[in-house]
Amino acid sequence: QPVLTQSSSASASLGSSVKLTCTLSSGHSSFIVAWHQQHPGKAPRYLMNVESRGTYIKGSGVPDRFSGSSSGADRYLTISNLQSEDEADYYCEAWGGNTHVVFGGGTKLTVL
Amino acid sequence: EVRLVESGGGLIQPGGSLRLSCVASGLTVTNSYMSWVRQAPGRGLEWVSSLYTSGNTYYGDSVKGRFTISRDSSKNTLHLQMNSLRVEDTAVYYCARGGGYSNYLYFSVDLWGQGTLVTVSS
Numbered sequence: 001q002p003v004l005t006q007s008s009s010a011s012a013s014l015g016s017s018v019k020l021t022c023t024l025s026s027g028h029s030s031f032i033v034a035w036h037q038q039h040p041g042k043a044p045r046y047l048m049n050v051e052s053r054g055t056y057i058k059g060s061g062v063p064d065r066f067s068g069s070s071s072g073a074d075r076y077l078t079i080s081n082l083q084s085e086d087e088a089d090y091y092c093e094a095w096g097g098n099t100h101v102v103f104g105g106g107t108k109l110t111v112l
Numbered sequence: 113e114v115r116l117v118e119s120g121g122g123l124i125q126p127g128g129s130l131r132l133s134c135v136a137s138g139l140t141v142t143n144s145y146m147s148w149v150r151q152a153p154g155r156g157l158e159w160v161s162s163l164y165t166s167g168n169t170y171y172g173d174s175v176k177g178r179f180t181i182s183r184d185s186s187k188n189t190l191h192l193q194m195n196s197l198r199v200e201d202t203a204v205y206y207c208a209r210g211g212g213y214s215n216y217l218y219f220s221v222d223l224w225g226q227g228t229l230v231t232v233s234s
Contacts (some may be wrong), residue, residue, distance in 0.1 A: 034220035036157075043206060044157065046222045060220060075227035091157050100170050101147065101159035101211045
């Protein structure tokens with residue numbers, strides 16, 4: 001079963017860019033990863049899928065400031081021109097084999 | 113508008129049963145991979161169960177044998193029957209579209225409901 005590893009927290013200044021990382025465990029570097037955003041007390045929101053080649057497909061209504069990329073076992077979510085409303089928890093998700101669906105532990109993003 | 117709306121949560125004593133429902137609009141539950149995902153207070157997301165278009169069902173180890181996922185095509189509704197509830201089942205339960213794997217393709221979650229809170233406590 002793949003394990004998805006995320007940093008527990010990240011911070012960046014208003015108007016700057018931040019790159020969040022989701023690392024797939026050994027042997028699973030070809031997996032597609034989905035990114036989700038969750039504001040406190042709210043349901044998650046699907047952002048995008050990121051493939052191993054670096055291509056990404058965004059969900060409906062996701063701002064252009066959000067983009068995805070990939071390098072080896074790492075899948076990235078980059079947010080440009082950070083806004084206050086981007087302060088949230090971000091989770092990655094992937095196929096978990098026998099576990100079916102696995103989530104990373106989440107990254108809490110603080111906008112300074 | 114494509115939408116999922118959950119209901120059925122509440123306060124239940126340990127050992128009790130509860131049935132969650134998720135009404136779908138703008139999509140057909142029989143034509144979609146559907147899942148339940150939960151989030152305990154202050155914790156991350158945890159996959160609970162998935163129901164494939166084929167009718168195959170899958171469960172996380174922590175709920176296997178206690179929870180049952182099903183769908184009602186006439187009402188376009190997904191259900192989660194939860195029996196033998198434990199304190200550690202306390203969480204917000206989200207209905208989601210996606211979470212299925214077929215022909216080397218993974219269909220991730222791409223739509224979430226608003227969630228329903230289940231509290232298991234005496």
